[in-house]
Amino acid sequence: MPERPVGGSPTIGIVGLGRLGSALRSVCRDHGTRVTLTASRRGGWSVEEVPDVLVDASAPGAHAEVLDYCATHRVPLVACVSNLADTQWKALEGLAEKVPVVRATNLSFAHYLQVRIAEFTAALTAGGPGATTTVRERHPLGKAHRPSATALALADTWARASGRAVADVADERAGLPVSEHELTHTWDGESLHVRHHVGSWTVPARGALAAAGWARAASPGLVTMRTVYGDLTARSTT
Known part of the structure; x- marks a missing residue:
């Protein structure tokens, strides 16, 4: 459960500029959310400043670099890459001991x-x-x-x-x-x-932005989108 109230929209880092990453970038622009980091296989890492939350929409090959960045800078992670090896899932659990991690199998x-x-x-x-x-x-x-x-x-x-x-x-x-x-x-x-x-990549992109807002104020730990949406819907009814 989020414990540290944080005002305003979080700054976002996006790793992977394929269909989901590009849609998230557009959604951030539409919502006035700053994207301060982007990373892609072709373009490499471009960092304006350390983001409040990192969204990984890339591929298993970038996993180690993503986890290292989040651990080094203590940045919460929304992990959208689902086809990871067992050792990579274990590494994700290890990161969650230091920062909030949302395992986002489905963002909708x-x-x-x-x-x-x-x-x-x-x-x-x-x-x-x-x-x-x-x-x-x-x-x-x-x-x-x-x-x-x-x-x-x-x-x-x-x-x-x-x-x-x-x-x-x-x-x-x-x-x-x-x-x-x-x-x-x-x-x-x-x-x-x-x-x-x-029917549109905008749908999971909006979910990724919602997860980033949740993770920004959360304590270290590994959760799924069920926890994120469960908490957000509970708060909206109180």
Whole structure:
């Protein structure tokens, strides 16, 4: 939970200027948020001043340099790279002992709602007729890995909440940007589909900016976007 109130918008550092990083840069410009650091494979690191929060939207190859920068300058990190090796996940946990780290498998607010619905459904159906539950995800051609990290996280959420593993995780590579993730529960003669569709990179970029604002005032530790959105929605209702 954030403990150090900080006024105003945080300054942002963006590592990786691909689709997400470029969208975040545009969102920061639209919101009047200063971007004081950018880094890319072609352009290298450009630092106007140390940012309040660093958002890593790059690739596993930049991970060590990102973690070293955050540790050296005590900068909170929003980690958006999902296809990391086990040793890299461990290193992320190590960084979280020093600074706040948000592990952002999926940055969308509606995905947060999808996760909460999955947990709610698991609680409501406990002890009732068992459903067959599956996860389906779709990304355009060129998606780096499959199944997506979000699909695997959805399957894990359901397994932890219900005590029952999903029957299948299906992946598809086709169609338009950006993604679809669907959780389906099937009983005898009926089914329930909870589908989340994202059609613009502006959506996760806004989520990254929200996570950066949260992390700026947080204590060291490793959290997910579930914690970030849970805290932000709780504060908005008080």
